[in-house]
Amino acid sequence: MSVSPENWGPHAIVEDVVVTPLFLLRNALRLQRLWATWSVRRGRRTVYGPHPAVCLTDMPIAAFIEAGKKRAAKGEAMSAFSIVLPKDHVHAAGARPAIYGLSVDVILPRGDECGSRILPDAVLPEAEQYRYVTLGDYGKVDWTHEREWRWPCRDEPTDPQDIPPLDGKDVPGLDLTFPGMGVIVRTQEQAHKILHDILVLNDMHSSNSYDFILVADSISDLPALRDPGKVRHVLTAASIDLESIIFVTKTDRILWLAKYNKAVSDVSTEKLPKMGREIGGCWLWLTDAAHPLTRALVAEGVVHINQDGRYLVDVPFDKDLPLSVREELARRLAALLRSRHQQSATYHSVLGKFGWDDIPSYSNPPLENRLIFNYAHDDDDR
Template identity: 30%
Template sequence: MSRHDITDWIIHFVHKRNSENDPLEFSRDWEETMDYIEFPDNFKFDGEPMFQTDIHAEEAYGLESDAGAMGVLKKILHDGIIKSGWSYRNGNPTIYGPKSAVCFTEMPLYALIEYSKDRNNDNYIEPYGIAFLKNELFEAGARPVIYGLSGIHREAIKGDKHFGIGLRTLSSDCGIGLKEMYRYVYTSIKTHKRIDWTHEREWRWADLEEKFEFAGLPFYADNDEFKFSKIIVLVKTNEDVQDIIEHIQHLYHSKSTNYGTEYNLTTIANTYILSIEELSKFDKDPDTIKLDDLPLNAIPKLSKIKVKQETIEKVKNAIKVASEISYAECERVFNEKGDVGGCGWAYVVTYVTNSEITQALIDLELASSYGTGYYYIDLGKSFPAQSLEVDEPGKIKAAEYLTKELGQYFTTHWKWD
């Protein structure tokens, strides 16, 4: 149907991290422990809580508790999963039933841009998000929400068969079963205390069949249930576009997270990054523009870096020399000090993503990463010592040589054994 207010794209918008509405933050008992308290990500349909969040993986990424929308977006892309949640507002869950949900909107792009300006509250809407084709998201299980009930809103109390199956559950006589309850949005239009979110044209997704071990919708994370042929990442500025391109290029090179989640490289390669700042270049009315109106071939995406054979040979030779330099320096330090100090390893790394040198290292299988933001460089042989004090000086010398020889910045990263 060719209606102006209908779009083929559905958007998950990203907002800044708000610890007041993050159960991992407000459920922590700061007086008793610095550790996180386990919090149920979902419930089984018999009411048994499901703890699916890997706290170590969450902590390992290093997202600040007050991270802005851009930082949150980059973590979502890194994880390859849009985490489902209970949509806390003022400390109270707004998702009903046993299943947490991922929220989307069917509002066209022009409406969302205007809405974000009107709300003027970056805890809710900012021009950062991920857009999916509606038909593909529907096939993955997402559905429009249900605004209000035909009867009276009543929540389950003790004695009701729905009581305790989730953080907040509708009474069994309301007419919505446990499997559809995640879609319900409390709505009160006629009363003096108006609660009306219908303008958001919301969709939600929940793992109703309990197919995933994690809590969330996989889009980059490879899985056997569904794939997304293409996505559009929305950012605020042209500078953000370059940042995201480098970020997802790094994910593409990594092939998986450091916790073993493999990426769907086809979806990453078919990711388009659209800057709201750049919309003016399209010959479209900003008051009516939709994602459907934009030619995808005019929106930036990953481009394959072509590596010349002479670059391949130059990199191979440089790594060989760097390996010899590293070994010789480690041997010198060992002969001078012995195998002293704590045990550990040092690595030569580079943070440069979109370069011919890095691509050559990837092609030669001399560089590897796991979505960490940098590439580990394989120098080949290492000096046989356990001491970090012996290993690190050699890697520093190798990094200095590679920086000078290849014209790209290399440095070191180390860790204790």
């Protein structure tokens, strides 16, 4: 039985129960949480005991990339996507290595129809049973090479048959708040999507925990990953330098502010709408968090980021103008920024109120924009 929240997460576009690995990774980043599950296989839980768990793999980054590429080439079920967690911090949060096998013979509970699988306390205390991984549960199974770790979710136990929470943010799991985390993806295009998500978290002051994004396809010399003297250089060369994007030099900030102000002054005021007396707030919505103009305006402190992660800028148009007129001026400014600087943008407005999180709000959401919207079924995200 497959169950999932009605609302997966921020800007998630889901139309089927089968979703891509990159969608799941981005959803976890945006929610800042890895969901705890029972890891159901063929109608049975593979997590024993009374608590669901988050399953992790203890592998060096180089080994993960090499194994991922080779297994993907064979058509095996291993993707090139990963969130890299510092082992010492995960251990401090309660994660422990899996236990492969028991010292005494025991008849394992079958747990048909997703029923609980709890071992006798004399065999393994309930508090440790989430760590147990079988070596031969109704068929040949050997996952010892995975060097699995598990983190137990000690919150109220959930039943796989239960209706899940309506919102993904309410699904319990391991919060991704550790320092020194990283992300591994397959392509540069996927890396740009992840970069957007990390910048939003950083700019909203929700997290500054991610140190790197590693692009597996940028590594052409796989054998070099096995050379201790070369591995760090190879991995660094294939990574996106987050610090150089997040932090803007004073020179670049001045340059891009001048370009922005020039675009504002060049907005045409001809043939504006004549009708409408609506009042309300109106902003320019910058839809590319990594663009140098966005970074400069964030550094200047003139960007408001609302609860939906939209980068909103007050524009110096007369606030006494009707809302429809200011919306049109914001659209024209967005068009100038697109044509001159390849900065994607649109407008965001609120009728009758002036807070960027107020409702009802209006905009022209760029549904085709894969940076903002997390699509669950894009073939190139597998």
